[in-house]
Each structure stands twice: as structure tokens, then as C-alpha cells.
Amino acid sequence: MSPSPHRRPTARRRLALAGVATVVAAGLGAVPLIVTAGAAAPAGLAHGALPAGDGWAASGAGTTGGRAADASRVFTVSTRAALAKALTAGPAGAPRIIRVKGMIDANTDDSGTPLTCSDHAxxxxYSLDAYLRAYDPSSWGRAKLPAGPQENARGAAQARQAxxxxxxxxxxxxxxxxxxxGAGIxxxxxxxxxxxxxxxRNLLLTDVRDxxxxxxxxxxxxxNWNSAYDxxxxxxxxxxxVDHNSFSDSPxxxxxxxxxxxxxYQVHDGALDITNASDLVTVGYNTFDNHDKTMxxxxxxxxxxxxxxxxxxxFxxxxxxAPLARVGRIHLYDNLYDTAERAGYAHSYSxxxxxxxxxxxxxNHWRLSPDRKVSQLLDGDGTGAVAGRGDLVDGKPADPVAAYNAANPGKKIKTSVSWKPTLSAGLEPAAGLPAKLAAKAGAGVLTESGSTSAPAPSAPAPVRARTGPS
Incomplete structure (x- = not known):
């Protein structure tokens, strides 16, 4: 629950086998996990690794994910059950590649039947009506968290969905x-x-509702109502x-x-949250659409x-x-922000x-809607710092930090930091970002070779109908 307020490429592995591996989980039966190999394996993409110098995740030995996986640990999955088993198959710590084919509905049973909120409860x-009666502030008050039978029942229902x-x-x-x-979850x-x-990489990640x-x-x-899942x-x-994904609350x-x-009644939490001393993370070429508490x-x-x-x-x-940053050393470059309201999501700050x-x-490049000011692009508590340079607003040079500080003299953002980025692969002027990122950001633009092709969808949505949760 969220409160309010560098790299060495290895030799490309050639796969020599093809087959089907079946992994059996206790009590869940057998689910086939298709193992792709040889000519069928997209070695250029699935075995890709973070390029040298590409952000903090390129530090040290870099980030290779499952690149070293052999043929028996390359899985192609298209159902929730198969995805769950591929994530646990075989010895812990061994490299694995999981290729998601099509859209996977997570709120389904083992046979693929959609599950609604009522099914989870x-x-x-638990019932929402009973919960509202039990914890109405007029009777429960506002000084203590919910406790008792309905809160226990809510927790049990939430655990079943989780x-x-x-x-x-x-x-x-x-x-x-x-x-x-149209791969995603x-x-x-x-x-x-x-x-x-x-x-x-390369996933549509939509509608994560608690x-x-x-x-x-x-x-x-x-x-406030607080939800549990990012x-x-x-x-x-x-x-x-985290690369070339599309995040959205849609539909x-x-x-x-x-x-x-x-x-x-807030059923969405974060899109991508980085917490609990996480470190050395690179987030590039993703799209974030129609969401409140984004990162x-x-x-x-x-x-x-x-x-x-x-x-x-x-964004x-x-x-x-986009993001809200605490404590760490954050490098934010060549991102595109559009502050226009969409689907009822009205910009507060970036x-x-x-x-x-x-x-x-x-x-970074902001497109500023008529209802917003440059001084509203940033926020802070008076202890954080933003060392900015080269930023544009509507194609013109701008200084969002200076604008914010002029409007908020009581909690100014500091303008200097004690570190200097050195892992800045692809750093470029902001002027060309709108055209470039329209074609190269988000899921669906990567090819098997790892290059980009068609434009990314602007409002990703599940590719098949589903009934729950509701």
C-alpha cells in the first residue's frame, strides 16, 4: 500500500532443442509450457540484455535477466496458470526466459474461467455494504483503523484475489x-x-484493480481508500x-x-513502484497512460x-x-509529459x-495544457533537490524548478546535487522527443530482432473481453 503525500554483453546463445515441458504444481494439475528453441527462438529479443551505459541498471556486471537460460528454461505462456508455473519451474536461481504470447487475464481460475470480485469474496x-456499515466514520470515528469481523473478512477476500x-x-x-x-497481462x-x-519488456500492463x-x-x-497492487x-x-511496456488503468x-x-473508492495503486531499498534500476521507453499514483x-x-x-x-x-522520489539518486532525462486531462485523470504535478x-x-519535454502553469509541473517538501537543464515546455526552453520556487517560497526545491550521472546512453536534446517517442515508446513496437517498427498504442486495452473483477 502506497502512502499519499553498467553492462557487458555476453555471446548470443544458440538453442539446439525444441519441445514441450510440462511442470506439475501440487494440486493444480499439469499445464504445458511451450519451450521454443533453435530457429523458433527469438534470440535477438528474448535473449537481449541491457546495453552498456544505459542507466543505473548498467552498473557493475549490468542487467542480463534470463539471457543465460538454456532451451529447457525458455517458456512461452498464454494463460495465467502457465505463467505462474513458469515463474516457479525448476531450481531456484537458475536463469529463465518467459515469453508472453497474447493477453493473459490474471483474474481467472486454473481452467481460464474469469473470476469476479464476488468469486474472490x-x-x-465480506460484503461492501456490510463493510461500509461497520466503518462509517459517523459511528466508527476517524481515529483508528478498521478492525473486527468485516475487516478480517476483507483481508481474507483480498488474500484470495492476491x-x-x-x-x-x-x-x-x-x-x-x-x-x-498484443502481449501483456x-x-x-x-x-x-x-x-x-x-x-x-514489451508488455501491455492494464487494469490492475484491487x-x-x-x-x-x-x-x-x-x-482515504487504499488499494494493494501495482x-x-x-x-x-x-x-x-523495465523497457518498452505500456501501463494503463484502461478500460x-x-x-x-x-x-x-x-x-x-480507489481500486488502483501504482503503475510502477520502486521501493524498499531497491537499487540500480533503468526504466526506459515505456508509456504511462490514464493513471493517478503512477510511480x-x-x-x-x-x-x-x-x-x-x-x-x-x-506520461x-x-x-x-511521475515520479515521486524519496532519498535516492534519480536520473530523469528525455521523458515526454503531456498535462492534458484524459479519461478524467487531471494533472496535479509531474x-x-x-x-x-x-x-x-x-x-525533458512538457506539453502544457491551457489549464496548467509551469510552476505546477513540480512539487516537493523543501528537502529534495532537482538539478535541471535542457528542459522544454511546448518546445521552448523552460526552468520548471525556478518557476516552482518562485510560486512556493516556503518549501523551495534545492537546485544542486552531490553526484553526476555517467550512465546516460541515448541522452539527446528534447526538441525531437514528441515525434520520436510516438513511434518508439511503449509495448508493441519491438520486433524479434529488438529494433522498433510500428507506433505504440496510445491507450492500451485488453485484447479480449473479460467479466471480472467488477
Missing amino acids: AGTG ARMVFTVPARTTVIGVPGT TGGSLVVKNADNVII CFPQWDPTDGSTG AVSLRGATHVW HHDAASPSHFGRK LIGSSDKDTKLRVTLHHNV RGVVQR LNSRAGAQVVAEN
Whole structure:
């Protein structure tokens, strides 16, 4: 739950076998995992590794993910059950490549039947109506967290949903979408926890909804509904490359959610959160569309490490946290921001530097909607720093830090940092970003060779109908 407020390429491995591996999990039956090899294996993409100098994740030995996987550990999956088994198949720590083919619905049972929120809650005793009656601030008050039978039932229902839609990604793993298949995961959360050397590429990651948000009357002056899942969550993770993915709440946007106790019933949390002393992370060429709390770097003001590079990403219809940075050393370059409201998501700020974060922001490009000001692009608590240069607003040189400080003299953002980026592959002037990133950012533009082809979708959505959660 989120609070409000460099590289050495190895020789390309040739695969010599092809076959089908069946992995059996206790009590779950057999699910075929297609192992691709030889001429059928897209060695240029699935066996790709982070290029030299490409951000913090290129530090040291770099980030190779599952590149060293042999033929028996290259899986092609197209169902939730197959994805779950591929992530746990074989010895722990051995490299693996998981090729996602088509769109996987995470809220399904083992036969692929969609599951609704009611299915997850069945047998737990939870109902939203009962929960609202139990914790109405007029009777429960606003000084303590919910406790008792309905909160216990909510927790049990949430745990049942998590068992279906949370996927733990182990060390030395590549999870990658197969080009040309609309590859991705809807309603699922990829969690990289205390694991090193992970690659996540070329995936549509949509509609990660928590069926059972918790009411917290102590969160802020009026309380808040808090949900539990991010599309991608890095917790104590190191050497992670997140590349050419498309994140979105589509097709279930926040505007359609009701309000309870005077607050929006928030079923989405982060798109990509980097917390709990995660370190050496590169996030490049992704698109973030139609989302509120987009990217949190640092789980608290006492977090540690958090060396993260964000470059050539596109943020559209994003309310806030693009990113919200605490504590760490963040390099933010060549990103494109569009502040126009989309699907009910109205811009609040783009970058928030707080809790002593040291951000170097250079050559970023903002498209400013008529309702927003340059001074509203940043936020902070008076302890964070942003060393900016080369940024543009609507194609013209601008200084968002100076504009923010002039408007907020009581909590100025510091303008100097104690470190200098050296891993800045692809750093370029901001003027050409709108045209370039329209064709090269997001899922669906990578080919088997690893080059880019067609433009990315501007509003990714699941490729097949689904009924839950609801």
C-alpha cells in the first residue's frame, strides 16, 4: 500500500532443442509450457540484455535477466496458470526466459474461467455494504483503523484475489511479450522482491484493480481508500530493466468508481513502484497512460539506496508521481509529459522530489495544457533537490524548478546535487522527443530482432473481453 503525500554483453546463445515441458504444481494439475528453441527462438529479443551505459541498471556486471537460460528454461505462456508455473519451474536461481504470447487475464481460475470480485469474496463473509456499515466514520470515528469481523473478512477476500493475480518474479529472469501478439497481462501484478537481475519488456500492463480496498480514516484529514497492487512492484530488487511496456488503468478508469465516506473508492495503486531499498534500476521507453499514483520511488522517508534512471518514457493522462522520489539518486532525462486531462485523470504535478532525494532532470519535454502553469509541473517538501537543464515546455526552453520556487517560497526545491550521472546512453536534446517517442515508446513496437517498427498504442486495452473483477 502506497502512502499519499553498467553492462557487458555476453555471446548470443544458440538453442539446439525444441519441445514441450510440462511442470506439475501440487494440486493444480499439469499445464504445458511451450519451450521454443533453435530457429523458433527469438534470440535477438528474448535473449537481449541491457546495453552498456544505459542507466543505473548498467552498473557493475549490468542487467542480463534470463539471457543465460538454456532451451529447457525458455517458456512461452498464454494463460495465467502457465505463467505462474513458469515463474516457479525448476531450481531456484537458475536463469529463465518467459515469453508472453497474447493477453493473459490474471483474474481467472486454473481452467481460464474469469473470476469476479464476488468469486474472490465467496465464503469469506465480506460484503461492501456490510463493510461500509461497520466503518462509517459517523459511528466508527476517524481515529483508528478498521478492525473486527468485516475487516478480517476483507483481508481474507483480498488474500484470495492476491493468490490469483500476484506473480513473484525471481532473480535472473526475463519476462517479455512476443512481438505481434498484443502481449501483456491484464489485472495482474508482477512483484520483484529481494531479487537481482530481472528484465521486464514489451508488455501491455492494464487494469490492475484491487477488489477490496481498505478504508483508512487516519490517512490525511478526511481519510482515504487504499488499494494493494501495482502493475510492477520492485521491493528490495536490484539490477532491473523495465523497457518498452505500456501501463494503463484502461478500460476501467477511476472516474467510473463511486465515492464512499466522501472519498473516491480507489481500486488502483501504482503503475510502477520502486521501493524498499531497491537499487540500480533503468526504466526506459515505456508509456504511462490514464493513471493517478503512477510511480513511487521510496516507500518511506527512511528508505535507502534507490538509484534509478528514467529515460524516454511518455506520461499522458497522469495525475501525479511521475515520479515521486524519496532519498535516492534519480536520473530523469528525455521523458515526454503531456498535462492534458484524459479519461478524467487531471494533472496535479509531474515530478515530486522530497525526503532528501537528489534528482538530475535534463532534456525533458512538457506539453502544457491551457489549464496548467509551469510552476505546477513540480512539487516537493523543501528537502529534495532537482538539478535541471535542457528542459522544454511546448518546445521552448523552460526552468520548471525556478518557476516552482518562485510560486512556493516556503518549501523551495534545492537546485544542486552531490553526484553526476555517467550512465546516460541515448541522452539527446528534447526538441525531437514528441515525434520520436510516438513511434518508439511503449509495448508493441519491438520486433524479434529488438529494433522498433510500428507506433505504440496510445491507450492500451485488453485484447479480449473479460467479466471480472467488477
